[in-house]
Amino acid sequence: MKWFNAKKLSYVVMAGLLSIVLAACGSNKDADSGTTPAPSPTSESGAAEEPAVSEPSSAPREAFVVTDQVGNTVNIPGTVQKVYAPGLEDYLVTLGVTPVAQWSTGEKPQQYLQDTLGGVKEISFANGVPSPESVVDLEPELIIFPTSFYAQNGVHENYSQIAPTYVFKNALGNVVEATETIAELLGLEDKAAEAIAAYHAKLEETKAKLAGISADKKAIYINANARAIFLVGNFHYGGYVLSELGFAQSALVEGEMSADISLEMLSDLDADYIFINNNDGLGDPFLADIKASPLWTALPAVQAGQVFDVKGDHWRSSGLIAYQKTMADIVAFLQP
Amino acid sequence: MKLTWKFIIISIIILLGFIYSISTGQSSLSLPELWQTIWGNGTSRQELVLFQFRIPRMILAFLVGGALALAGMLLQAISRNALADPGILGINAGAGLSMMLFLLLQHSTTGLHTTVQPFYALIGGFIVVALLFLLSYDRHHGIIPIRLIYTGVAIAAAISAFMIVLTYVLEPSQYQMIKVWLAGNIGNSNWNHVYAMLPWLIIIVPLLLHHHRILDVMKFNDPVAISVGVPVNKYRIWFLVCSVLLAAPAVAVSGSIGFVGLVVPHLVRRLFRGHIRMIPACLLIGGGLVVIADAIGKMAVANTEIPAGVIVALIGAPYFLYLLVKSDR
Numbered sequence: 001m002k003w004f005n006a007k008k009l010s011y012v013v014m015a016g017l018l019s020i021v022l023a024a025c026g027s028n029k030d031a032d033s034g035t036t037p038a039p040s041p042t043s044e045s046g047a048a049e050e051p052a053v054s055e056p057s058s059a060p061r062e063a064f065v066v067t068d069q070v071g072n073t074v075n076i077p078g079t080v081q082k083v084y085a086p087g088l089e090d091y092l093v094t095l096g097v098t099p100v101a102q103w104s105t106g107e108k109p110q111q112y113l114q115d116t117l118g119g120v121k122e123i124s125f126a127n128g129v130p131s132p133e134s135v136v137d138l139e140p141e142l143i144i145f146p147t148s149f150y151a152q153n154g155v156h157e158n159y160s161q162i163a164p165t166y167v168f169k170n171a172l173g174n175v176v177e178a179t180e181t182i183a184e185l186l187g188l189e190d191k192a193a194e195a196i197a198a199y200h201a202k203l204e205e206t207k208a209k210l211a212g213i214s215a216d217k218k219a220i221y222i223n224a225n226a227r228a229i230f231l232v233g234n235f236h237y238g239g240y241v242l243s244e245l246g247f248a249q250s251a252l253v254e255g256e257m258s259a260d261i262s263l264e265m266l267s268d269l270d271a272d273y274i275f276i277n278n279n280d281g282l283g284d285p286f287l288a289d290i291k292a293s294p295l296w297t298a299l300p301a302v303q304a305g306q307v308f309d310v311k312g313d314h315w316r317s318s319g320l321i322a323y324q325k326t327m328a329d330i331v332a333f334l335q336p
Numbered sequence: 337m338k339l340t341w342k343f344i345i346i347s348i349i350i351l352l353g354f355i356y357s358i359s360t361g362q363s364s365l366s367l368p369e370l371w372q373t374i375w376g377n378g379t380s381r382q383e384l385v386l387f388q389f390r391i392p393r394m395i396l397a398f399l400v401g402g403a404l405a406l407a408g409m410l411l412q413a414i415s416r417n418a419l420a421d422p423g424i425l426g427i428n429a430g431a432g433l434s435m436m437l438f439l440l441l442q443h444s445t446t447g448l449h450t451t452v453q454p455f456y457a458l459i460g461g462f463i464v465v466a467l468l469f470l471l472s473y474d475r476h477h478g479i480i481p482i483r484l485i486y487t488g489v490a491i492a493a494a495i496s497a498f499m500i501v502l503t504y505v506l507e508p509s510q511y512q513m514i515k516v517w518l519a520g521n522i523g524n525s526n527w528n529h530v531y532a533m534l535p536w537l538i539i540i541v542p543l544l545l546h547h548h549r550i551l552d553v554m555k556f557n558d559p560v561a562i563s564v565g566v567p568v569n570k571y572r573i574w575f576l577v578c579s580v581l582l583a584a585p586a587v588a589v590s591g592s593i594g595f596v597g598l599v600v601p602h603l604v605r606r607l608f609r610g611h612i613r614m615i616p617a618c619l620l621i622g623g624g625l626v627v628i629a630d631a632i633g634k635m636a637v638a639n640t641e642i643p644a645g646v647i648v649a650l651i652g653a654p655y656f657l658y659l660l661v662k663s664d665r
Contacts, residue, residue, distance in 0.1 A: 260504075
């Protein structure tokens, strides 16, 4: 019993905790490097693989430093072969780049990109930004996060030790601008200019096709999931495309990213055209309830037969490819 | 079983938990490679994985688990109720709410440093404690233990409801981050999180050991405690503050890992008598439980990780029910 003297025990516990402090101090020398470039390739066993960061020896451009949209200084290598940009795959594919891994819900990645990205490693974001260990073996040379919320609470500190990490405030809000920024980081400005020009051409062409249909008409894009239906505003996704094509917005989402509506609010839904995405069947039970309601059948769009069930995750994605696919769908529905 | 043996066995289990924890992860690092890296012969990638990702994550899991278990032990002692823990009394919810507001307001990663986070959580934790104190304090009898529990349950429910309301105004990406953080995820922890957590334990644990006899006396009725010369009310407030100083920083760095504060003191009380033994035992078992839970969460499902908080609840809830059934008999 004497062994468990309070004073002695205090010393033991203090010594234990202090040893952790010392261990932490000893191992943190590298951690302080924060946003410095990725670890240089070693001459040891790992050197047999491709280097983590290519030296821009034969590169057409020099390495450079940029400040990202949340204020971090990021060292961009001269040539970037291996990129990891979860949630920005559309932008990369637009620029002809295949990332080292792709974002996934945990069940599947973005389906509309799988023609190009089939076989690329999937990393699940079902439990938030995965631990940096999920990426470290892929040895990316540049990491890009689409929103600042991905980079919070230690994520940026960890990922920037793997490779330079660029963080957008919100890349999904302005697709063209974000495409240009990513192109600058990767040295693919020409490719971006070409893709953006093609997008604008497609937009103008589609607008012209639908001019007679969209004039003075309101359209709404609805995303349904298991517990609610969301009216999507014109900041992104299908809502953005409808707005770009000249349709006016429902008052329910004006100035909003999205608005979830209850059954009682259905009668306020002022739209001439309704596009509904059932989230690959996830929203079906809730949509069935909505569609069974007399409030639904009384809607002008329903009575005029202007409700369209849209399929595919490009409707709920941002990027030039997603938006062009969405435009094609809209034309097919309204001008079959 | 002799006391020393109990501690030795617990230490061995925890040591095995540590070894399991640093040898598991999504990055490939075999045991021989791990051994080489420990002795400074690993590649830069292996060193990065071991020293910057796995070891700080493991230490943080240990510190968080220890702190939450100790906070639970303190609250159970002062409320004389085995159901008290920082989660049930709303302290985690208060700390969580202020952390949630902190995460929402901080759009820039270069803003406030990780080590400052506990102070934000403490704001919420102390607001809850102030409310607990005001609502369970009686002019004649001081803090009434059962009223402390009822008040805590009500506050926790109110804050949780408010947090749900708050999630409605979030963008999907914000909502996803908050949801994951609330589930108790330490997958992206680093040394800064360890630095944020460690000082609180270094300060509070020796203080508790110093006052272990007073904690022992707390289990008696107030008149008995007062008759042996312990100013119960003064210490009740003091230990309540200590529990916040342990729980709030833990919530700040790990989100909300429930059940540790409830289950571990229960188990410890069955194994040890007297707070002089219970304090180190809570630290070790609480820490060990979260380390092992986190390691299991890392490997449970292919290509993703399950938050440590979820695994703790999966292990903790059945064990707690088992304890309840057994103690009724």
